[in-house]
Amino acid sequence: MALIVKKFGGSSVATTEKIMAVARRVLADKKPEDKVVVVVSAMGDTTDDLIQLAKGVTDKPYGREMDMLLATGEQVSIAILAMAFASLGQPSVSLTGCQAGIDTNNAFNKGKIKAVKPDRVLAELAAGKIVVVAGFQGVTADGDITTLGRGGSDTTAVALAGAMQADVCEIFTDVDGVYSADPRVVKTARRMKEITYNEMLEMARLGAVVMQPRSVEMGKHYGVPIHVRSTFSREPGTIIREVYTVEEKEFIIRGVTHDSNVAKVAILGVPDRPGIAYKVFSALAQANIDVDMIVQSIRNADKNINDIVFTIAQPDLPMARQIIEEVGKTIGVLGVVVDENVAKVSVVGAGMYGSPGIAAAMFGALSDAGVNIEVISTSEISISCLIQADKVKEAVGAIHARFFKDENNAK
Amino acid sequence: MALIVKKFGGSSVATTEKIMAVARRVLADKKPEDKVVVVVSAMGDTTDDLIQLAKGVTDKPYGREMDMLLATGEQVSIAILAMAFASLGQPSVSLTGCQAGIDTNNAFNKGKIKAVKPDRVLAELAAGKIVVVAGFQGVTADGDITTLGRGGSDTTAVALAGAMQADVCEIFTDVDGVYSADPRVVKTARRMKEITYNEMLEMARLGAVVMQPRSVEMGKHYGVPIHVRSTFSREPGTIIREVYTVEEKEFIIRGVTHDSNVAKVAILGVPDRPGIAYKVFSALAQANIDVDMIVQSIRNADKNINDIVFTIAQPDLPMARQIIEEVGKTIGVLGVVVDENVAKVSVVGAGMYGSPGIAAAMFGALSDAGVNIEVISTSEISISCLIQADKVKEAVGAIHARFFKDENNAK
Missing domain, CATH: 3.40.1160.10 (Acetylglutamate kinase-like)
Structure with a gap:
């Protein structure tokens, strides 16, 4: 039973x-x-x-x-x-x-x-x-x-x-499982038999639309396997669970995701004083705006000013811009620049920690495809690059080909 | 408040x-x-x-x-x-x-x-x-x-x-109150300011479609006045309550109703023995068929046989006929005759008990209009006549004119 x-x-x-x-x-x-x-x-x-x-x-x-x-x-x-x-x-x-x-x-x-x-x-x-x-x-x-x-x-x-x-x-x-990349973008994307909750969560966070993170979190919390499968076929799909149970050819990278629903905000010439980042990001948090991919870089060490760049979801941009411009006045910055013409591509895999060369391979794939990287961020199980929006398809295809090269026809 | x-x-x-x-x-x-x-x-x-x-x-x-x-x-x-x-x-x-x-x-x-x-x-x-x-x-x-x-x-x-x-x-x-007759049938029907629960219940039972009896019974049970009024006008309509509170020109008859959704069943030559009526009507009750206007008349006193005539709602006729024919065989009757081409016209008024001449006036109105009466039944607050269906309009008009003759233009 x-x-x-x-x-x-x-x-x-x-x-x-x-x-x-x-x-x-x-x-x-x-x-x-x-x-x-x-x-x-x-x-x-x-x-x-x-x-x-x-x-x-x-x-x-x-x-x-x-x-x-x-x-x-x-x-x-x-x-x-x-x-x-x-x-x-x-x-x-x-x-x-x-x-x-x-x-x-x-x-x-x-x-x-x-x-x-x-x-x-x-x-x-x-x-x-x-x-x-x-x-x-x-x-x-x-x-x-x-x-x-x-x-x-x-x-x-x-x-x-x-x-x-x-x-x-x-x-x-209406899809028959979780793929190593969006099959509408990458024709050779392969369906996974299994994927862990953590990998699925990271893929969902980084743009995969098969499952909302909330449901995956709940499955993880209760330890219930989630079987994503097609309404129109009786073939098995992908099972999301805590650990793998079937032997699949081992991939350090499980999936390549992309998210075009992002915007970049750059605050230029921010004074390099304690508490400044807190002021900026607590104002955004109060407005319930999620911030991703934060990078701070030195603009001018002599003048002690930095640039802060981060990404947010596109629909939050108008409110974020207003907040940042107000905060910027109070702390004194050189300017605020926003760019909606960006996208995020990521690789996800629970095994990447301790596997050197993953980042290098990803950057190499992007470089070979002529895609410029604007911002880089990493988590324990993912690496993400912000690129120009019109390069998404080439970028995802190039990264997928690099990591799944033996599987191009395995779908 | x-x-x-x-x-x-x-x-x-x-x-x-x-x-x-x-x-x-x-x-x-x-x-x-x-x-x-x-x-x-x-x-x-x-x-x-x-x-x-x-x-x-x-x-x-x-x-x-x-x-x-x-x-x-x-x-x-x-x-x-x-x-x-x-x-x-x-x-x-x-x-x-x-x-x-x-x-x-x-x-x-x-x-x-x-x-x-x-x-x-x-x-x-x-x-x-x-x-x-x-x-x-x-x-x-x-x-x-x-x-x-x-x-x-x-x-x-x-x-x-x-x-x-x-x-x-x-x-x-979509109507603006309770009328002394259906205004689509009788142009001179007058709207009542008030009517009692009992009168409204009797009118609903006898064919008035403004309110379902169940709601009126509930109003009576709780003693809540029910105000029937128009969605499209701010004029008051008719208040249904226990007793009148406003002085209206006194009418012994409150309303004339009609119901064309009836059928007549006649069982001919029923043996005049105790328990026969019980057999007939308990069989109908078991099938959840409501019976109205029961009349028993002597067909042949020498042979001790009677005719029993009653009315039911038209949708119940097929099942009633089957039941009566089966019961008829077991008790031995001469035959069963049904007629769907009938209608019931009624006068309703709480004051009619103790007002002699109401029935005579009603029968006179029907007679003057050339309408033949097939069956008569009475309750404490109503008198009903079964007539041929195609005479309904004349019958209701004639009765209404007789009882509301001073009010023809009062609407």
């Missing part, structure tokens, strides 16, 4: 026909003794349609009432999927986030799961039913409906799987 | 523009110190659309999952209306049936309210908010979502008003 949580996203349940296909797929994969929980998102564009509806009455479509509204999307999906199972003769029951025991804090629109109380889910499974749970939603201690923000249905699935100590959480999606 | 529950139906909230209009209307009518609860139905055709969606996966669209599905309709309305209030600067909060404390039994699709626990509603009102509640839905002791069946949003509104001892429950609808 296996206890399995499966999650299907909005495009997998976009129509009643697709919902019937999901129901048939789940039944085809289910062994008689398996206990199965299916987490679903809202049908197709439902969430966008509801947001449009809200815009008919308010120009501030967020807060508690928005979650009340958006939660209906998943509630429709679960009811229809449970009916689909019933029409195929499979006992089934649908549960809202609240009914499934997904308890959150009261941060509407971006609720955080505080606890999962799967008593009802377990009771329905014990009664022989497939349990269909609304993803993306939870309930506060006051009984108010919350939604979990981007990637929320994945979070629901992994959290439920963790709380129930499920054998695996399967995330069905 | 007044505590007021207002209910707006699906056509009043069919679009975001109409929802904004409802929000403005509620605010325009609200005195600063008033506490207001607004109960709403699903937007326009939402419920029908959801039923169609369910038909995409099952040919049995009912049961628990159907309520899970349909409840989303009202949940969308309440969120949008609460946002509309917010956009007008009015603090507001939306509550599902569950959150508003509408506890029901677990009869899915036709849940009955067992208790109303309005603690949350009262707390939000005390905090200065307009509380927007989803009509038509409740929750079982197990936390499952139920819907309340036809007229369910009215029931929610009246039950909430009763539990909170509200001053009035206002039902906003």
